[in-house]
Amino acid sequence: MIKKLFIIICSLMFFIISCSGGNDSDKILVGVAMPTQSSERWINDAANMKANLEKLGYAVDIQFAEDDVQTQVSQIENFIAKGVKCLVVASVDSQALVNVLDQAKNNGIPVIAYDRLLMDTDSVSYYATFDNKGVGTKIAEYIVKAKNLETAKQENRSYTVEFFMGSPDDNNALFLYNGIMEVLQPYLDNGVLVCKTGRTSFQDTCILRWSQETAQQWAENYLSGYYNNQKLDIACSAFDGFAYGIRSALEASGYKVGEDWPLISGQDAELMAIKNIISGHQTMTIFKDTRILAEKCAAMVDAVLKGGEPEINDTTQYNNNVKVVPTYLCEPIAIDKNNYQSIIVDSGYYTEEQLQVN
């Protein structure tokens, strides 16, 4: 009798646990494909996506492709085979996924582009990202203000500048470049900004797969080839990773913080970048709050899976060569030593302890 009662109680408990969502196999599975773990932002994006989707009751499978296109294709194929009901993709190469995304579409799986637009396909339903052109204009506007380029124009002064732009296979990189040039091109034209290498076009300044090593190599070559008699004043860099490479090249060339260290820009507000801003080795970065992007994207997944309409605030800018993809744009914020505390620390993105410069 006692044994029977025990079995009934155990069965009841198992039933209650199953019903309360304790068992992942009951849940709808969402596949999240991320490009790489080599840059901190994608690790944060993945963690935030997982947390937000789980909070909404989904099971989540996250894969990182380590910047290898074929790896990402296989990971998406695996997601489809596993029976995911929705795919979220931050691509390694935005043009290389056309076939595998068609497979997803043929299996009735909606696809949401995360941060990077998926190009040349109609198998993408929505896009969640930051205002990518706005990232560029904010970097450029920062440079104009920090270097007082309007005053320099009136006083016939000039500054040297070199450009380190993003990956040619990432649609964001061109948007960012266009944002930068919309603001800085007039100063290149009127001679207030002087680019001694002459490399100002997107083709000449884009760095494949956002490689820190390439940025460092370029900076070393530029400094030794063009900047022996005149210092580099501005390194207009599109990514924190580039800023680290440029820092190494400058140190090897004998530049010193507080003396002749140039203005260096970046993007992503990585922990190391904020530390470098505090120590003066980087001037600014662009904060893209991955907590907000992940929350918006997870809400999109939820709406799509429930047959609803996700929140959209841009229906014009993101044409992927096949269609204009309905998009939610989050706001990027320029960060430097004057506002990192209020925006990054006070919002709990990083703690004071994490930012201790050793």
Ligand code: BGC
């Ligand atoms: C993202 C940037 C990031 C870059 C390199 C871009 O697609 O928008 O935030 O810095 O990739 O990872």
